[in-house]
Amino acid sequence: MQSEQQEHDMEWQEEESSEGVPSNIRPRKRTTPKAADSMTDAIQGLKQLLEQDFNKKIEIMKTEFQLEFTKLSDRMTEEVARTTARMAQExxxxxxxxxxxxxxxxxxxxxxxxxxxxxxxxxPSQS
Structure with missing residues (x-):
């Protein structure tokens, strides 16, 4: 029974020495300035990609809006021309x-x- 207890204690110690150790006891990894610069560059790169994607989407929306506006303008021009012709005929x-x-x-x-x-x-002749 005592040997079983010792085995159990040893297993517990092994678990604690790896992932079972509370985070305040584990050694912390320090970020080096080079790693921080690399992270900053990566974040800036992602930010630029997002901005480019956003700008592309805005340009697509502008193009679609312009196309719809042109279609509407053309329809209005046609309708005005038809109405003008009809009114001229009337x-x-x-x-x-x-x-x-x-x-x-x-x-x-x-x-x-x-x-x-x-x-x-x-x-006058009757008078």
């Missing part, structure tokens, strides 16, 4: 109608003048 029709109405009014005025002259010509 305006032409209205002018034609006004010309017809003016002609009718002129004919009616001439008829009234003729009737008035005929009536005036009859009226």
């Amino acid at each position: 305006l032409s029709q209205v002018r034609e109608q006004l010309t017809q109405v003016c002609s009718e009014l002129e004919r009616t005025r001439l008829q009234l003048d003729t009737v008035s002259e005929a009536h005036a010509a009859r009226s």
